Amino acid sequence: MLDVLARVAATIGWTAVGVVLLYGGVRLYDYLDPIDYSAEIRKGNLAAGLKLSALVLGLTAIIIAVLIT
Template identity: 60%
Template sequence: MVMQQLAATVGWSFVGVVLFYLGIRLFDLLDPIDYQAEIRNGNMAAGVILAAVVVSIATIIISVIVF
């Protein structure tokens, strides 16, 4: 029983990481701004936007996996 729960946890974690990666890549493809370069140049607004996108994608993935 414990091994099944462990396997399910690892499996859903892997699915969550893959979905998170695909969500970030999709955002990069759809938005023409290079946020990494903007953040390196000190653009604080780009960092806030990217953080909001990361939190939003994570929230969506968590809600999909839990329910």
């Protein structure tokens, strides 16, 4: 039973690390890119939404690959 709880705690911890890395990556991209994507998405710019969603999916794939290995 203690082994299961340790694994659950480790999973929650690594999930938190992944979320922090994803949030930091998106914030860094927003800081480095001169376009304000959140404002563009609010205006209805579909291309900005697609670009930001592709960024999130790409960062997620990289973070998952790093955390698995």
